[in-house]
Amino acid sequence: MWKKGPVYRVEYPDYPERAVQEAIVNALVHRDYTIIGSEVHIDIYDDRIEIVSPGGMYDGTLIQDRDIFNISSVRRNPIIADLFSRMNLMERRGSGLKKIVEAYEFEEKYNENLMPEFRSTESAFFTVLKNLNYEGISVGQNVGESVGQNVGQKISPKQRRENIIELIKEDPTITAKNISDIFSLNQRTIERDLAKLTEDGYIKYEGSSKDGKWVILK
Numbered sequence: 686m687w688k689k690g691p692v693y694r695v696e697y698p699d700y701p702e703r704a705v706q707e708a709i710v711n712a713l714v715h716r717d718y719t720i721i722g723s724e725v726h727i728d729i730y731d732d733r734i735e736i737v738s739p740g741g742m743y744d745g746t747l748i749q750d751r752d753i754f755n756i757s758s759v760r761r762n763p764i765i766a767d768l769f770s771r772m773n774l775m776e777r778r779g780s781g782l783k784k785i786v787e788a789y790e791f792e793e794k795y796n797e798n799l800m801p802e803f804r805s806t807e808s809a810f811f812t813v814l815k816n817l818n819y820e821g822i823s824v825g826q827n828v829g830e831s832v833g834q835n836v837g838q839k840i841s842p843k844q845r846r847e848n849i850i851e852l853i854k855e856d857p858t859i860t861a862k863n864i865s866d867i868f869s870l871n872q873r874t875i876e877r878d879l880a881k882l883t884e885d886g887y888i889k890y891e892g893s894s895k896d897g898k899w900v901i902l903k
Contacts, residue, residue, distance in 0.1 A: 712738035
């Protein structure tokens with residue numbers, strides 16, 4: 686039987702300004718200028734922006750195998766990095782990749798499907814920024830029931846964290862795994878939410894990992 690493909694609705698492109706700036710600055714600051722004839726490419730599509738920078742990770746690892754929230758800042762081109770820092774276009778310390786993700790998570794339209802993507806090879810680094818206003822809706826599918834979306838992905842990170850606080854109030858011993866199952870999201874996303882709530886002073890964890898519990902602070 687012939688089956689209709691997806692119908693796409695494209696509105697005015699929407700990208701977090703901070704994320705775009707960080708991605709372009711990272712590409713220029715951390716690229717490998719020893720690769721002769723290469724250049725930074727910025728390709729714009731309906732649903733995404735792809736930024737390709739010559740040179741992989743400075744330490745030879747692959748970014749897709751690393752936790753971007755736990756990467757020390759190592760600069761391939763310290764003079765160029767210092768110049769951008771003096772122009773207030775980047776911080777002297779800290780991961781630009783982390784800031785890109787946080788810029789997206791701050792947006793009300795954000796969901797897990799819009800998470801920026803990072804990939805590297807030995808000779809190139811790829812950053813993919815998702816258009817917040819791009820939706821793919823299958824014919825015959827109800828609006829709001831897009832493929833791949835679930836309860837946890839439909840709400841904003843702010844709303845999700847508020848719900849996490851309510852879950853903790855009901856069960857102070859709840860774990861990140863329990864919460865990830867409730868929202869149908871990966872555990873790492875929930876762990877970042879818990880870390881953010883802890884950092885902002887909303888909650889804290891007391892006791893050991895086996896018999897500890899969460900405490901609401903405000």
